[in-house]
Amino acid sequence: MNIIILLQWMLGFFLFWRRNEIQESYDFDKDKRISVIIPARNEEKNIGNLLGSLKNQSIQIDEIIVVDDQSSDKTASIAKSFGVSVLQLKDLPDGWIGKSNACWNGYKFSTGDILIFLDADVTLSKNAVKSLLKVHQKYGGLISTQPWHNAVRVHEKLSAMFNIIAVMSMKEFSAIGFELKPIGSFGPCLVCSRKDYETSGGHEKIKNSVVDDVAIAKSFMKSALPVHNFLGGKLITFRMYPESLKSLVEGWTKNFATGASRSNPLFFLMIFLWISGYMNIIIYMNKISLAFYAFLYAVYAFQFYIFSRRVGNFGVISALFFPVHVFFFVFIFVYSLIRTFLFRNVDWKGRKIKTGGIS
Known part of the structure; x- marks a missing residue:
């Protein structure tokens, strides 16, 4: 299991290897409206x-x-x-x-x-x-x-x-x-x-x-x-x-399950395996030595910090408490699946948006 968890960690770097940021330009000549x-x-x-x-x-x-x-x-x-x-x-x-x-x-x-x-x-x-x-x-x-x-x-x-x-x-x-x-x-x-x-x-x-x-x-x-x-x-x-935690929940609920259902199956599987590695850190914490567990927790926290700083200012504390982020993501993903495919609607800015379910 220890090797599997490390392989899942390495999979994250494969999935987010390129930063591909917009580079600042100073010399563009405008010729169109x-x-x-x-x-x-x-x-x-x-x-x-x-x-x-x-x-x-x-x-x-x-x-x-x-x-x-x-x-x-x-x-x-x-x-x-x-x-x-x-x-x-x-x-x-x-x-x-x-x-x-x-x-x-x-x-x-x-x-x-x-x-x-x-x-x-x-x-x-x-x-x-x-x-x-x-x-x-x-x-x-x-x-x-x-x-x-x-x-x-x-x-x-x-x-x-x-x-x-x-x-x-x-x-x-x-x-x-x-x-x-x-x-x-x-x-x-x-x-x-x-x-x-x-x-x-x-x-x-x-x-x-x-x-x-x-x-x-x-x-x-x-x-x-x-x-x-x-x-x-x-x-x-x-x-x-x-504005609030409610608006955050509504926003990600609207986007994530429907977006996942339309994603590339292979990449969806790889992302699932990568997230599973983070979950395994918590699930197997009592089944491995304290020293090796501390090592695994540290490398996963380090990876979370590297990735999160590419997309925002989430900081070191967020990285150290990465299990909170993982379980919150899983909760929203499951809730989004229920709203999208069972109730077939989501709430957003005072409107009920029909998702159409699986069809």
Whole structure:
């Protein structure tokens, strides 16, 4: 069993070998019109930070569009105070998921040659847009970025394992990721040309998908358009679910079971085996010598620290208490399976979203 636990630990480095961060660019020559589209629902605590960072970019953004998805707070008024375009939606059409509907309406309102879709909880460094455009110029197709998670409050630290697994599941960050097509994309930050967006069918094509980031990447690849995923590093950051533990549970419940059901079976198995290694550290603690147990615990904590610092500021304490993260992840995953496949709905921002179950 000791050898198996070590092999499971090594499997983690295979799954998350490549960092693949967006590199800061200073020399991009803008030659196309840029539209930033921000779907927002009850984001009064976040939208100001994002818009402030967009106004401070080192490159001119031709239009910024906030699509207010029936917010009950001050999202729209705060956005208007920044002098950006605010598109207020009146209803959610049948068969649509809220975010996809907001993105689609933002696209129809926009005029840019390059479209940048940003979640409202994202914050950008001064050269972030320039760096994203440089990467898109090089690769084309769909460029997505997983922002670095600025976890401030204690409950926000519980997102560490989810962020790590979200990156691992993409395949591109594995030791052989440069040879593999990704399973999806990262929803908080997407960049593409208007032409490619229209070719793929855009968000209308995936209007009823709960896990829109997986669906839109597959839509691009089915249209023979490349998809490339990156980590945001210190250029692109976000705070996920800062409001409360409830919002964190709802958010990850919405994403994880459905996303797992659409993941690559081999990578799903490898991630399961890797997580099982962390669980074995606790399960077999009374069946191995104290010295060897201390060694195993230390190397697993070290690995958790290495991986978690790539995706956010989760810190040394989170790494030392990695069993808390593992069991919280397992709880949310099981709960998500129940909501997704048994009850066939999940809660998110005051709406019940139908998941469709297994079908």
